[in-house]
Amino acid sequence: AQSVTQPDIHITVSEGASLELRCNYSYGATPYLFWYVQSPGQGLQLLLKYFSGDTLVQGIKGFEAEFKRSQSSFNLRKPSVHWSDAAEYFCAVGPNFSGNTPLVFGKGTRLSVIA
Amino acid sequence: ETGVTQSPTHLIKTRGQQVTLRCSSQSGHNTVSWYQQALGQGPQFIFQYYREEENGRGNFPPRFSGLQFPNYSSELNVNALELDDSALYLCASSLATPGEGYTFGSGTRLTVV
Numbered sequence: 001a002q003s004v005t006q007p008d009i010h011i012t013v014s015e016g017a018s019l020e021l022r023c024n025y026s027y028g029a030t031p032y033l034f035w036y037v038q039s040p041g042q043g044l045q046l047l048l049k050y051f052s053g054d055t056l057v058q059g060i061k062g063f064e065a066e067f068k069r070s071q072s073s074f075n076l077r078k079p080s081v082h083w084s085d086a087a088e089y090f091c092a093v094g095p096n097f098s099g100n101t102p103l104v105f106g107k108g109t110r111l112s113v114i115a
Numbered sequence: 116e117t118g119v120t121q122s123p124t125h126l127i128k129t130r131g132q133q134v135t136l137r138c139s140s141q142s143g144h145n146t147v148s149w150y151q152q153a154l155g156q157g158p159q160f161i162f163q164y165y166r167e168e169e170n171g172r173g174n175f176p177p178r179f180s181g182l183q184f185p186n187y188s189s190e191l192n193v194n195a196l197e198l199d200d201s202a203l204y205l206c207a208s209s210l211a212t213p214g215e216g217y218t219f220g221s222g223t224r225l226t227v228v
Contacts, residue, residue: 034216041224043121043221094216102160102163103148105159
């Protein structure tokens, strides 16, 4: 069965510092991978996605993620964090080609940004 | 291009009651999925509809049911509400093939008292 592990429940970084959020997945085939961000009381906004091709993908708000098949990882990075990046971040594994398998989410990592 | 809209944004129900949540999918999307997000957890898949038929279901009891309409909008119905049903309910729309990804609504916050 598909599963996603986000090892860090809560991370605190200083504004301007770099950020890396970890994500490990378990999937039987080439996965579709996603990172979503959720502000308090809000829905999920897609940051970036990986389906195939270049293993380094660029997303919105200056985020990027790298797919490493050998490590079953899809870590999210940002070189310089802004206070507005404080939110909950979710990694998700997507469906197979037929599209009738749901997204499986990790439990999320809460990001706090300090001055 | 309109996004996914959900209604209501918040509601409070009493244990044992029934509730209907609504979702309008993004223009051009024909697949709708529903997720339950308990406090401090990631979203959990409830079910998915494609062209008015349920074509995937998570580990939720039958008292969770749904509909999809010809315009691809959708409803989630929950009967015999329990306290543990208190959560944020998220609707996501997509095309049948996942290449475009999923667009989520802002959710409905359900509180069962």
